[in-house]
Amino acid sequence: MDNQLKRGLLDACVLSAIRNEDSYGYKIIKDLKPYVELSESTLYTILKRLEDAKMLSVRTAEHQGRLRKYYHITAKGIGRIDEFRNDWKEIESIYRFIAGEDGSDE
Amino acid sequence: MDNQLKRGLLDACVLSAIRNEDSYGYKIIKDLKPYVELSESTLYTILKRLEDAKMLSVRTAEHQGRLRKYYHITAKGIGRIDEFRNDWKEIESIYRFIAGEDGSDE
DNA sequence: GAAATATACCTCGCGATATGATGTATATCA
DNA sequence: TGATATACATCATATCGCGAGGTATATTTC
Numbered sequence: 001m002d003n004q005l006k007r008g009l010l011d012a013c014v015l016s017a018i019r020n021e022d023s024y025g026y027k028i029i030k031d032l033k034p035y036v037e038l039s040e041s042t043l044y045t046i047l048k049r050l051e052d053a054k055m056l057s058v059r060t061a062e063h064q065g066r067l068r069k070y071y072h073i074t075a076k077g078i079g080r081i082d083e084f085r086n087d088w089k090e091i092e093s094i095y096r097f098i099a100g101e102d103g104s105d106e
Numbered sequence: 107m108d109n110q111l112k113r114g115l116l117d118a119c120v121l122s123a124i125r126n127e128d129s130y131g132y133k134i135i136k137d138l139k140p141y142v143e144l145s146e147s148t149l150y151t152i153l154k155r156l157e158d159a160k161m162l163s164v165r166t167a168e169h170q171g172r173l174r175k176y177y178h179i180t181a182k183g184i185g186r187i188d189e190f191r192n193d194w195k196e197i198e199s200i201y202r203f204i205a206g207e208d209g210s211d212e
Numbered sequence: 213g214a215a216a217t218a219t220a221c222c223t224c225g226c227g228a229t230a231t232g233a234t235g236t237a238t239a240t241c242a
Numbered sequence: 243t244g245a246t247a248t249a250c251a252t253c254a255t256a257t258c259g260c261g262a263g264g265t266a267t268a269t270t271t272c
Contacts, residue, residue: 001193004258007229008111009200016204026249035200042230044251049229066238066249085205087107094115097141098122099191110229113259132220148259150222155258172220172267 006036012084014046015055015077022059024068047071055080112142118190120152121161121183128165128176153177161186 013036017028029043038046050056055077059070119142123134135149144152156162161183165176 001196002114002189005114005193008108008114012204013200035203039231081204083108087111088201090107091111094119094141095194098118098187145260
């Protein structure tokens with residue numbers, strides 16, 4: 001998929017990946033793979049940004065000798081997802097314009 | 107609308123704006139206004155990029171004393187629009203994931 | 213005819229961002 | 243013992259939207 005297009009979806013994707021239950025970096029990448037592929041460097045950058053924006057909170061826990069940072073979505077993070085859903089109608093209208101199905105001749 | 111989200115749509119929007127007939131900067135902004143608002147600096151940057159990428163060609167013409175640069179879409183530009191249309195299914199699937207309607211419980 | 217507004221173009225620099233490359237460390241499996 | 247999977251992190255680079263600022267002419271308003 002086009003790079004720029006992906007950009008706009010990533011934040012909401014990552015937030016959605018931890019919406020139902022807390023998760024950690026490595027797992028988020030795996031869970032998102034069927035929808036969007038993203039590298040570790042990309043993910044950790046995004047997680048850092050979302051944390052700074054208070055859209056998620058972090059808790060460190062040990063799991064089988066390895067460290068894990070579990071991310072938990074905040075109310076603000078849920079708000080970000082809602083925002084995306086609200087934008088969707090607009091995006092669909094833009095799509096119809098681009099695809100050339102805006103009620104006129106086609 | 108979210109900024110990053112918009113980014114991914116702009117190229118295809120601009121190309122769509124000149125798909126049916128050649129157009130020029132000032133008019134493109136007006137035509138796109140109902141769908142996306144973009145500033146002149148943004149548009150001219152995009153036009154330059156699309157020209158460099160051979161997705162459109164340029165022709166200068168005088169109109170009532172003022173200069174106008176008319177942009178014409180190329181085969182490659184049309185290909186770019188097609189690419190966007192192909193990406194759409196993927197985007198819809200991502201939307202369903204984010205909105206939480208992926209066949210599971212909801 | 214002066215002032216305001218619309219038309220029409222352009223460039224520069226900033227901040228935001230995705231990503232490849234690179235590094236560290238442990239657990240598991242062949 | 244070596245390869246692979248798990249798990250984190252940082253840095254440099256390239257791309258991009260956009261505000262600020264600039265130039266110039268045509269049209270409309272007072």
